[in-house]
Amino acid sequence: MVGLGASKGGAILALETSCDETAAAVVAHGTEILSSVVSSQVDLHARFGGVVPEIASRAHVELVGPVIADALGEAGVELGELTAIAATCGPGLAGALLVGVSAAKALALVADLPYVGVNHLEAHCYAAWLEQPDLEPPLAVLVASGGHTLVVIFEGHGNLRVVGQTVDDAAGEAFDKVARHLGLGYPGGPLIDRLARDGDPAAIAFPRAMPGEPDFSFSGLKTAVVQHRRRDPGGAIADVAASFQEAVVDQLVDKLVRAADEAGASTLVLGGGVAANSRLRARVAEVAEATGRAAFLPPLDLCTDNAAMIAATAWWRLQSDGPTPLDAGVQPSLSIT
């Protein structure tokens, strides 16, 4: 039985360790964030130009205890006052996921609370709920990050379907690869975003892949940037960044709107680290207004990986499916079904 009558009223502690952020959060009733702590490992991975799974896994072991203590402390909640403990169980890096899942189960054992394993992609869709609990389904949600790029139609709690996804690189991966090629550094998204403000997005006509189809592709775009630089090594790098970013954003917006049209969704929602991109946010806001839709653009700290969205998802999952058994493992390739 799920006890909702505790004094703190249904607060869930959730952990997120699917990639390179170690995060813990306490959220009440799936909507009220009591605390959200994120310890980023970006500095550990920067010199390698991308996330190194073994380094990420090792860092999670060291960081997970402190983020749990901070999340409970900031929320002013004792372990025994919680309703459940949740953790991301997939998709993500296997070794990294294991740390959060093991830590969550350890807390569930100690406090004799239900454990809930959460789908990270589903959670990105739920981030919107944390800010706006009265969103009207169906929603068209674009989740774009370093590891994922997909459009999800959210019909209701527990009723999500993927209508398009990348066939090769994720959008964030394309930003990282192009940033590395341009010698900008890592992570690429914020660096290209900043540089692109000084460039002309129409300077170079990079390809928009898979027009008219629901799926995404970004590997050809990266190749096009490399080839362009070979032909024109002296060209303004800001123009390359702006034109590349525009090609990515065009593709993302095009497929989001297309999915919203088909599903009759009146709200566009963004999630994932790429949703922090200023050009993407501006374009989604524009297109929403132009098509008479609402746009929900979560604050940046709810777009990037965080545990508040995991706790919010766990709240709804616990109501519909009950606790996850303690012998459940991690699912590195988990998808939305």
Place this chain on the structure above:
Amino acid sequence: MFILGMDTATPQVGVAIGGSANGGTVLAEVRIAGDRRHAEQLAPAIQHVCNESGVRLDQLSAIAVGIGPGLFTGLRVGVTTAKVMAQALRIPVVAVSSLDLIATPLLDGNGGRAHALVVPVIDARRREVFSARYRVVPGGVQREGDYTVGSVEDLIADLEAGSEHVLLAGDGVSRYREQFAGLDRSEIAGPEFGFPSVTALVQLAAGRVEREEFVQPWDVHPMYLRESDAELHWQTPR
């Protein structure tokens, strides 16, 4: 008061619970061998030893954990579980090398005394093994030198160069049985000594808790002995 011990550094998941007095009498023990599903098996195994022994987690005075060396992913499951449980219960951790936990049981009437050296060997994959050397002394085994990682051939050559009788044990020995079988003046311990012993862990921990030889949860770290591939390659001059 009671001690909960766990080791997941090898394909075996081991959990035991015992009294912290009288040298750590083990009340319940679970050993699940083989399929490397540490994250799935550890929490139910802990529940099982609690149910069997009738001990509640809030009655624990310490958590003991085998910190490796061994399988990186397995190691992280056990160390994370031990650290987080201890933090939540506000109790200390006794961290013990998983090599110590193979060596220790080889003492009592198990042939250890007939040999000058006890050498536990844990499979490190890539034709490498983790190992350490222990000498039988009155009342226990004492480690000589460091915990090491190296090729099977190097370890065998090292042992061959000595003139002492060696007792070998661990999954690294079973994995490279043919090579180790060729070693003179050596014996391979029975399969029951193939994995870190959580009974030994609880017993060792009982003594250490009494002597307050424990650490706080945040000071417990897995013993990897090997850097990640990325770091290894990064440091290789190109």
